[in-house]
Amino acid sequence: MQAMDFSRGTLILLGSGMLLLLLGVAVKHLKWYWLIAGYNTMPKDQKQQVNTEGLGRATGHFLYLLGALMMGGSLLQARGMDNAFLVTMLIQLAVIPFFIVRVQRYDPTTRKADGSMKLSVKVVLGVVIVTCAFVFLLIGYGLMPPEVTVKGEAISVSGMYGTTFHASHISQVQLVDTMPAIGRKTGGMDAGSVRKGWFQLENGENALLFVTLNHPPYITFRDEHRLVIINQKDSKATESLYQAISDLVEP
Numbered sequence: 001m002q003a004m005d006f007s008r009g010t011l012i013l014l015g016s017g018m019l020l021l022l023l024g025v026a027v028k029h030l031k032w033y034w035l036i037a038g039y040n041t042m043p044k045d046q047k048q049q050v051n052t053e054g055l056g057r058a059t060g061h062f063l064y065l066l067g068a069l070m071m072g073g074s075l076l077q078a079r080g081m082d083n084a085f086l087v088t089m090l091i092q093l094a095v096i097p098f099f100i101v102r103v104q105r106y107d108p109t110t111r112k113a114d115g116s117m118k119l120s121v122k123v124v125l126g127v128v129i130v131t132c133a134f135v136f137l138l139i140g141y142g143l144m145p146p147e148v149t150v151k152g153e154a155i156s157v158s159g160m161y162g163t164t165f166h167a168s169h170i171s172q173v174q175l176v177d178t179m180p181a182i183g184r185k186t187g188g189m190d191a192g193s194v195r196k197g198w199f200q201l202e203n204g205e206n207a208l209l210f211v212t213l214n215h216p217p218y219i220t221f222r223d224e225h226r227l228v229i230i231n232q233k234d235s236k237a238t239e240s241l242y243q244a245i246s247d248l249v250e251p
Contacts, residue, residue, distance in 0.1 A: 013074040013085060020067030028060025046109050055106040062099045066092055080214065083192030086139070093136045097129040142189045142196060146210050148230060150244040157210055157230070160189060161197040165223045170249045173221040175242045179213060179229070180205075201227075219245060 026032040033052050034040045036059050042050070073088030104110045110121045147158040155165040181202040188197020193213040200206050207227040211218060218231045219242045232238045 010074050010078050010085075014071055017067045017070030017072075017074060020063050020070060024060040024063030024067060027056050027063065031056060046107075049108050051106040055103055058099070058103050058106065062095075065095065077192070083143070083194070086143070086192035086194075090136060090139065093132045093139075097125070097132050100128055101125055139191060142191060143194055145212070145233060146196070146230075148210070148232070148241055150241070150248055153248070155245060155248070159196075161208075161210070163208075165221075165228065167248050169224045170245070171222050173219070173242070173246050173249050175217050175239065176220055177216045177218075179211065179216075179218055180207070182209075217242075221245065221249075 023035060027035055031052075033056050036055065039047065039050065039052070039055060069088040069092055070085075073085035076084035104117065104121065104125075110118055112118055142160045144159055146160075146162060149156050149158075153167045155167070155170070157163055157165075182195065183200045183202040183204075185195075186198045186200050186206065188195065188199055188209065190199075193215075195209040195211050195213065197209065198206060199209050205227060207229055208223075210228075210230045212231060212233050215231060215233050215235070215238075217235060217238055218229050219238060220227065220229050222228070230238075230241070232241060
């Protein structure tokens with residue numbers, strides 16, 4: 001059985017999932033309805049019209065679901081299942097709009113006399129749905145493997161944080177089996193096993209990464225004074241790319 005790797009990030013996410021479960025208990029069973037966003041800012045006369053018991057029950061179940069997804073994804077990620085936590089996050093993004101639409105039934109002030117939803121409420125729901133869809137698509141775009149091409153005197157990386165490296169600026173090209181330990185993200189995308197953009201390594205050095213973790217080998221080189229690390233999910237593709245970069249830099 002593979003040992004579980006509880007990194008600092010995984011522990012934070014696991015703790016966040018546990019907190020959501022506790023909040024679910026507080027809202028549903030302890031009736032701490034003041035924790036419910038939106039309800040806690042309502043005028044007193046509007047609160048009196050809300051089915052607080054139904055709203056609290058639905059919110060509690062929703063928090064249970066989010067907490068379970070976050071904890072489950074974190075544990076699977078710790079077991080080495082690439083992008084497991086990310087998949088659960090995408091599921092959460094998908095269910096959030098559904099929950100917000102669903103709980104409108106407990107607040108009659110969101111409805112007109114004929115029972116239809118008020119325009120102002122539709123606008124708010126529309127903004128939430130569009131925002132969740134945008135984040136969903138943005139994450140999906142970021143997860144797309146970058147296309148790395150070696151052409152002419154340059155190496156081009158497509159996609160999110162894509163850039164071009166000129167051969168005259170590249171040195172110390174290496175193919176390594178182990179990734180340097182990553183400390184924190186400084187300006188990039190950290191989603192599941194994907195790392196794109198700027199990160200600070202544990203040794204304090206800043207590096208530009210285009211990698212999928214746990215898929216060795218990795219290509220490292222220096223572009224002027226910055227460290228760059230690239231790989232492909234397929235090891236053979238990484239080795240072929242390394243050869244092409246080496247031939248370009250050292251013909």
